[in-house]
């Protein structure tokens with residue numbers, strides 16, 4: 001709980017305009033954390049999430065970010081710094097959640113370089129360089145959470161590049177934890193299972209949804225809130241000795 005004598009913690013959530021990122025932003029705010037969230041192609045949705053938080057007594061700012069445009073990241077870092085100073089009178093923040101991502105279904109035989117590059121740029125290259133640029137703004141002892149996927153652990157046809165990039169994200173999580181250990185920055189990966197969002201065009205028709213549910217020990221698809229509540233719960237001292245880990249939030253899919 002934030003009090004007047006305690007500095008408010010601040011999280012930057014990429015892809016906070018919908019689905020899991022929106023839920024992370026809302027749950028973090030309900031725990032008293034200040035939120036900077038980003039949107040890409042849906043500005044109105046991103047601004048609406050910030051409005052919801054602000055009208056419920058929290059504090060949030062929404063900023064545009066195209067993670068695939070690494071050339072824009074210096075400007076983005078300047079904008080984040082300006083917001084931190086203006087809204088929180090700080091020049092750093094506590095938590096980064098790399099959540100923004102895209103899926104593009106394509107069998108290996110049909111995967112073009114264009115599809116491949118787009119997936120790499122948004123899901124891997126973007127978060128790598130964004131995190132690199134944000135590091136000077138993250139406090140010592142802060143935390144980074146990279147959103148991975150169950151598809152880093154098991155394989156389905158049509159998501160080879162996406163799944164492999166999420167596996168790479170989990171590898172990178174350990175490397176960031178290693179290189180920033182001197183600053184006591186913890187870096188973990190949270191891997192959602194099949195979550196009922198608009199991601200990749202949604203989870204399909206009822207029979208497909210039932211198939212997914214049947215593969216899941218808890219017998220249902222996940223909801224954005226299943227992941228959002230968990231990620232927000234990690235943003236505290238309660239997780240202070242959890243570092244360089246992959247944590248799956250999937251209801252036990254494909255076990």
Ligand SMILES: NC(=O)c1ccc[n+]([C@@H]2O[C@H](COP(=O)([O-])OP(=O)(O)OC[C@H]3O[C@@H](n4cnc5c(N)ncnc54)[C@H](OP(=O)(O)O)[C@@H]3O)[C@@H](O)[C@H]2O)c1
Nearest residue numbers: 015017018019020040041042066067100101149195197199
């Ligand atoms: N849903 C699932 O089943 C599932 C399972 C495992 C992992 N995940 C992971 O969870 C994360 C969130 O997915 P979701 O299900 O919440 O999907 P979603 O509802 O489609 O949300 C994706 C978010 O990413 C943002 N985004 C897309 N392209 C971007 C870009 N180039 N630069 C910056 N932001 C961009 C979107 O912003 P705009 O809408 O404003 O463009 C949106 O806020 C992703 O990393 C995904 O890989 C999802």
